[in-house]
Amino acid sequence: MALHLFSHARASHIFGARVFTIMAHPRSFEREHSLGTIPALQPTGAERRLLDAALTERSRGALFAGRNNTDQYERAITGRWEKELDTLRPGTLRACTRTGFELVRDGDYLCCACGAGQECHRYWAAPFLRQAGWTVTTDHPMGK
Numbered sequence: 370m371a372l373h374l375f376s377h378a379r380a381s382h383i384f385g386a387r388v389f390t391i392m393a394h395p396r397s398f399e400r401e402h403s404l405g406t407i408p409a410l411q412p413t414g415a416e417r418r419l420l421d422a423a424l425t426e427r428s429r430g431a432l433f434a435g436r437n438n439t440d441q442y443e444r445a446i447t448g449r450w451e452k453e454l455d456t457l458r459p460g461t462l463r464a465c466t467r468t469g470f471e472l473v474r475d476g477d478y479l480c481c482a483c484g485a486g487q488e489c490h491r492y493w494a495a496p497f498l499r500q501a502g503w504t505v506t507t508d509h510p511m512g513k
């Protein structure tokens with residue numbers, strides 16, 4: 370059971386695969402590119418506020434501003450995944466499509482473009498999805 374965690378831009382060159390978004394704020398391109406969303410992997414209310422603060426932090430120059438908000442955001446969302454690991458398992462992980470909920474399947478692409486570069490939450494999600502039983506590939510340059 371394989372999943373691919375890619376940026377929307379990279380996955381847009383792949384044909385014949387199902388693509389879903391895990392972005393907090395998908396723009397029209399990401400929405401049109403996706404069959405739906407994966408709610409378990411999208412930031413929720415408080416996590417969204419931390420993400421927005423992290424993006425503001427980075428826009429000021431991440432290397433100099435530090436990553437306090439990014440750290441808080443990572444801790445919040447990975448803490449939830451740790452507690453709710455069962456919702457991430459094959460046969461349980463669900464997508465929300467235009468016609469209702471359906472299971473995420475072998476070979477699906479779960480995409481993001483949250484503007485966070487190598488800090489994108491798709492790379493934080495990879496180890497939890499592996500722990501939940503998926504084989505995961507990512508587009509991370511260091512192969513995370």
Ligand SMILES: [Zn+2]
Nearest residue numbers: 481483489490
């Ligand atoms: Zn992301």
